[in-house]
Amino acid sequence: MDRIYLDYSATTPVDKRVLKAMEPYFSEEFGNSMSLHSFGQSAKLALENSRAVLAELINAKPNEIIFTSSATESNNTVLKGIALTKKSGHIIISSIEHPCIIESANWLEKQGFEITELPVDKFGMINVEDVKNAIKENTILVSVIHASNEIGTIQPIAEIGKICKEKGVLFHTDASQSFGKELIDVEKMNIDLLTASSHKIYGPKGVGLLFIKNGIRIEPLLHGGGQENGMRGSTVNIAGIVGFAKAAGICKKEMKKENKRLIALRKELIKGVLKIKNSYLNGHPEKRLANNANFSFDFIEGESLLMQLDMEAIACSTGSACSSFKLEPSHVLLATGIKPEQAHGSLRISLGRFTTKKDIKKVLKVLPKIVQKIRDISPYK
Amino acid sequence: MDRIYLDYSATTPVDKRVLKAMEPYFSEEFGNSMSLHSFGQSAKLALENSRAVLAELINAKPNEIIFTSSATESNNTVLKGIALTKKSGHIIISSIEHPCIIESANWLEKQGFEITELPVDKFGMINVEDVKNAIKENTILVSVIHASNEIGTIQPIAEIGKICKEKGVLFHTDASQSFGKELIDVEKMNIDLLTASSHKIYGPKGVGLLFIKNGIRIEPLLHGGGQENGMRGSTVNIAGIVGFAKAAGICKKEMKKENKRLIALRKELIKGVLKIKNSYLNGHPEKRLANNANFSFDFIEGESLLMQLDMEAIACSTGSACSSFKLEPSHVLLATGIKPEQAHGSLRISLGRFTTKKDIKKVLKVLPKIVQKIRDISPYK
Numbered sequence: 001m002d003r004i005y006l007d008y009s010a011t012t013p014v015d016k017r018v019l020k021a022m023e024p025y026f027s028e029e030f031g032n033s034m035s036l037h038s039f040g041q042s043a044k045l046a047l048e049n050s051r052a053v054l055a056e057l058i059n060a061k062p063n064e065i066i067f068t069s070s071a072t073e074s075n076n077t078v079l080k081g082i083a084l085t086k087k088s089g090h091i092i093i094s095s096i097e098h099p100c101i102i103e104s105a106n107w108l109e110k111q112g113f114e115i116t117e118l119p120v121d122k123f124g125m126i127n128v129e130d131v132k133n134a135i136k137e138n139t140i141l142v143s144v145i146h147a148s149n150e151i152g153t154i155q156p157i158a159e160i161g162k163i164c165k166e167k168g169v170l171f172h173t174d175a176s177q178s179f180g181k182e183l184i185d186v187e188k189m190n191i192d193l194l195t196a197s198s199h200k201i202y203g204p205k206g207v208g209l210l211f212i213k214n215g216i217r218i219e220p221l222l223h224g225g226g227q228e229n230g231m232r233g234s235t236v237n238i239a240g241i242v243g244f245a246k247a248a249g250i251c252k253k254e255m256k257k258e259n260k261r262l263i264a265l266r267k268e269l270i271k272g273v274l275k276i277k278n279s280y281l282n283g284h285p286e287k288r289l290a291n292n293a294n295f296s297f298d299f300i301e302g303e304s305l306l307m308q309l310d311m312e313a314i315a316c317s318t319g320s321a322c323s324s325f326k327l328e329p330s331h332v333l334l335a336t337g338i339k340p341e342q343a344h345g346s347l348r349i350s351l352g353r354f355t356t357k358k359d360i361k362k363v364l365k366v367l368p369k370i371v372q373k374i375r376d377i378s379p380y381k
Numbered sequence: 382m383d384r385i386y387l388d389y390s391a392t393t394p395v396d397k398r399v400l401k402a403m404e405p406y407f408s409e410e411f412g413n414s415m416s417l418h419s420f421g422q423s424a425k426l427a428l429e430n431s432r433a434v435l436a437e438l439i440n441a442k443p444n445e446i447i448f449t450s451s452a453t454e455s456n457n458t459v460l461k462g463i464a465l466t467k468k469s470g471h472i473i474i475s476s477i478e479h480p481c482i483i484e485s486a487n488w489l490e491k492q493g494f495e496i497t498e499l500p501v502d503k504f505g506m507i508n509v510e511d512v513k514n515a516i517k518e519n520t521i522l523v524s525v526i527h528a529s530n531e532i533g534t535i536q537p538i539a540e541i542g543k544i545c546k547e548k549g550v551l552f553h554t555d556a557s558q559s560f561g562k563e564l565i566d567v568e569k570m571n572i573d574l575l576t577a578s579s580h581k582i583y584g585p586k587g588v589g590l591l592f593i594k595n596g597i598r599i600e601p602l603l604h605g606g607g608q609e610n611g612m613r614g615s616t617v618n619i620a621g622i623v624g625f626a627k628a629a630g631i632c633k634k635e636m637k638k639e640n641k642r643l644i645a646l647r648k649e650l651i652k653g654v655l656k657i658k659n660s661y662l663n664g665h666p667e668k669r670l671a672n673n674a675n676f677s678f679d680f681i682e683g684e685s686l687l688m689q690l691d692m693e694a695i696a697c698s699t700g701s702a703c704s705s706f707k708l709e710p711s712h713v714l715l716a717t718g719i720k721p722e723q724a725h726g727s728l729r730i731s732l733g734r735f736t737t738k739k740d741i742k743k744v745l746k747v748l749p750k751i752v753q754k755i756r757d758i759s760p761y762k
Contacts, residue, residue, distance in 0.1 A: 011412065013409070014407040027395045034391075036691070037388065037697070038694075040696075072616075098606075104604045205620065222457050224481035225479075235586055237586040318417075
């Protein structure tokens with residue numbers, strides 16, 4: 001039985017074209033980009049070419065991009081780096097950030113920084129007025145996720161950026177889920193810092209980037225040998241970075257067509273799933289990532305749903321992969337105001353490049369039966 | 382002209398056997414190890430198998446190994462993690478540590494921690510009595526590099542470990558250059574924390590590990606989604622980790638034979654190079670990594686040497702790759718007491734798995750002529 005993967009928001013397979021681009025950099029052009037000899041200089045050249053490609057995708061300058069090992073590292077670098085540079089102050093985040101932002105903020109709170117978590121509406125949307133009102137004299141950073149990894153809701157980033165600019169406060173967005181999928185222009189959107197990740201866009205795991213607008217001072221998270229303009233020590237992962245750039249290039253080229261295709265598939269999926277009694281769509285009906293669908297089912301445990309689907313060779317998720325092992329309901333769903341028992345009964349189906357009509361058909365055939373089966377034995381109904 | 386790579390201490394090519402082991406994990410078994418479905422569970426299984434292989438190589442328990450993105454990240458995690466857990470205190474490092482240890486220590490000094498740098502003798506060797514004498518009431522950590530990345534000197538790690546154990550102080554060693562090349566037993570050697578890197582042993586770049594002995598509390602550097610037992614957030618780089626484990630397995634199997642082969646090649650190299658007038662071997666004559674040779678030449682700029690060798694398609698280094706772009710003399714060589722002008726005239730030739738007799742012969746044919754040529758036009762002679 002062919003397995004159907006519908007968890008593209010957790011991670012994606014490396015596109016064969018990406019792997020092909022990476023291959024020479026493992027065993028042939030493997031030099032250390034800091035070495036002065038020809039092996040090193042080849043690596044350096046590939047590094048700078050990759051940086052230029054990735055910068056272009058968000059209308060940044062190449063020297064505004066530093067490579068990291070992941071979105072988590074980029075996000076930790078921003079929050080802690082800004083905080084440790086400023087020494088004290090107030091940081092605003094949303095209540096639906098990724099755990100790495102929330103945990104970094106919690107840690108900073110213990111170090112004496114002041115943290116505000118902005119609420120969201122029932123669609124998971126931030127009110128820009130709330131951002132405006134939350135900014136204080138001592139606010140040093142606003143960090144808002146561009147598109148939710150769980151419910152796909154896309155925030156009004158440009159409006160938030162504008163407010164931050166007017167108030168003279170740094171604005172960071174975690175674009176892990178939107179980079180390569182939605183148009184981003186850091187200049188037009190007044191973004192000062194931006195996080196992106198390779199493995200969400202068919203590039204390899206272990207590579208991320210951080211856009212830092214020229215002129216912004218930030219304490220590095222990894223002190224070391226002066227790589228990345230002194231902003232991030234560590235031997236540069238050249239094969240990974242080349243893969244990331246290749247992946248981004250493909251996304252740029254195919255974005256418009258691919259989003260259209262995904263939206264059509266998702267429409268079919270949502271229409272079909274909502275035929276199940278007592279089922280709901282989480283997140284915003286329109287302002288959401290093309291590949292994301294997130295549902296709640298009454299009288300259901302998401303984990304049971306997931307396991308039953310897995311037995312039918314369909315891979316989905318209850319919320320973010322990062323919190324799969326916790327048995328607590330999703331903080332994102334709770335922030336949208338739904339009840340804990342509904343949050344427990346949630347299912348994220350995230351589509352991607354290799355999702356077909358046939359896959360969606362299979363889900364729509366299997367899912368209603370599974371829901372019924374679980375409900376039949378449920379003590380909650 | 383075939384290029385000759387003699388900069389294996391800077392980085393190594395990925396062994397073809399390693400790349401083959403990694404391949405399925407890019408596009409087929411690409412799941413997120415935190416996902417509950419079959420894709421995730423395959424990744425989780427590969428992750429735990431890799432952890433077991435790497436733990437065994439240093440006689441650690443699998444749950445004492447966390448994966449990081451590099452030795453730099455591991456080293457930053459140790460110094461900052463221990464410091465931030467203990468809140469205040471005194472840290473001892475050696476004067477020949479890698480820049481990422483020194484820079485982390487410098488940063489901690491600015492935060493109010495007390496740092497002691499231990500001296501080394503003319504061979505780059507630490508005196509264990511100095512360690513004993515440096516430990517104070519408030520010492521929270523001793524961190525000493527196992528084998529120097531520049532001059533190859535291997536420190537008396539077991540003796541230092543014993544002293545630290547007696548004094549009740551945590552002991553960390555940066556084993557980036559020795560892991561997979563020298564026998565390491567964390568239990569026998571009383572090592573509490575150990576850093577290792579994949580790309581120094583024919584594994585991919587972008588992967589490192591940190592051994593943390595059970596019972597030691599340390600603040601994570603990357604806060605996030607609970608991966609690596611809450612010790613390191615970030616989606617696990619599964620292809621990279623599988624590659625690291627495969628690379629380590631090969632090293633374990635071939636270590637004895639390979640070291641013998643390298644020592645024979647190096648002996649030939651050192652004998653030949655020291656025939657050049659006013660040339661010296663840096664580091665310890667015997668207690669050094671099998672693959673490392675480091676020379677100084679009077680009246681020579683290392684950079685010129687390197688460039689001329691590169692034109693002959695031979696890739697070497699002046700010191701560590703991480704400081705190639707600084708024009709300051711090596712802090713490691715200066716710590717051994719040689720004069721700045723001699724440190725400037727240094728050349729590191731580091732051998733590896735693919736180095737042949739023919740390569741050494743070529744170096745011995747070319748190098749004396751180049752040295753003579755540079756000296757002929759040198760203003761220093």
